[in-house]
Amino acid sequence: MIRDFSLSAGLRRLRGAVCVIALVAAAGGAHAADIHITAEFKPDINDPNKREFVNTTPWSGVCNGTHLQACINNNWWSIDTKVRGTKQGIRTNDYGRDSFFIGMPEPRTVTVTSDDGLHTFDLGVKIIGAALRLVDQDGDGPTEPASTGNARNCSRALSNTNANNRSVMRLWLRQDGGDGVLECSLHWLNTNNYAISEFDFTYKLTTPAPLAMRSGIYTGMTTYRVGGTGEGADFDLGNGVVLDDNIVNVHFRLDVQHAFQLDLPPGSDRAVLAPKGGWTQWSDHGIVPKALERELPFSLSSSGQFSVSLECQYPLPDGRCAIRNVTETADDAPLDIRLTLPGFRDAASGVDAVGLPLTTTMAPPVLTADAFIIRRPSQLHFAVNGDAVKAMLDHPGSHYRGEVTVIFDADP
The missing domain is CATH 2.60.40 (Immunoglobulin-like)
Known part of the structure; x- marks a missing residue:
């Protein structure tokens, strides 16, 4: 039997639980602007080779509008820092600090920490370009205030050349790929007072390997200082600069949803x-x-x-x-x-x-x-x-x- x-x-x-990486922190003190950068890792069973974060930051700055498709095609991500102020432009042909001038910082690493405080990872942040929009306050300058020639140390990617509205907007990309401190500049065509109506930077993130990260929320922050000559700023806008905000707190939110x-x-x-x-x-x-x-x-x-x-x-x-x-x-x-x-x-x-x-x-x-x-x-x-x-x-x-x-x- x-x-x-x-x-x-x-x-x-x-x-499968949701794994969210969020890089968030409290604002600095007075005269600080806060901006937020978000990205997502959401793997697809039908596309197993997708192993990287996707930037989900809402478009702002120079890429938001006419140049959006060009930015998408080139994988450029710009964000408006919310920094506003004025710049005294002086006619010059020396690419100096009186001209259309931007100094950019070297790359940095931000530590991000899980919501339970048990796990940390490194996030690389590289500034690969910057954009400055200046508007003639007096209204009596040339319709194209800055030189349309070549920029020093940078490649001009996007601009409002021939806009004929007495303003200038340039997105410059670093020719060195974003390593080290770098100064970019153009000639001025006229001496005049200009309002800084927008200051953006373009960035690249080197994110942790998401497959090695547990589900959870990760937070972190980095701060950039914006200023003029002699102020020790991360972003140096040269001579004759007066700003409403001079500190930019950058909050990163990286959202990971494991399958x-x-x-x-x-x-x-x-x-x-x-x-x-x-x-x-x-x-x-x-x-x-x-x-x-x-x-x-x-x-x-x-x-x-x-x-x-x-x-x-x-x-x-x-x-x-x-x-x-x-x-x-x-x-x-x-x-x-x-x-x-x-x-x-x-x-x-x-x-x-x-x-x-x-x-x-x-x-x-x-x-x-x-x-x-x-x-x-x-x-x-x-x-x-x-x-x-x-x-x-x-x-x-x-x-x-x-x-x-x-x-x-x-x-x-």
């Missing part, structure tokens, strides 16, 4: 344990099987880290789950449960997740991968081994049952 040993195995999934998906085949809520090859050796020859087992297949997709833990209907002191004889009184039979996730590894030890034992007493392992893994075939293996099998066979006709819950937590 073939004995019926069954295991009800429940798999519970915690769907997580667990796909289970029909019937995965029940696993019937049996010897490999069936019961023939026992029923015909009385040979006790070495194990009663069942492998439960499933597929998993994940772009971030996740943990795996275990809950048992009948827990044993050693952390294993058990199945119980529901027909007559007998000892519980211990289950050995192992998890195999090809391509994943334990984040702490680096050990591949192959035959990873699961118990209720172990710290839930946090699993990670070097890539966005899509629908990877995986297995849960359940087994009663050795002497426990023989003990079960001493109760012919009995039924052993138990519930096991395997929890995949996408927000470990």
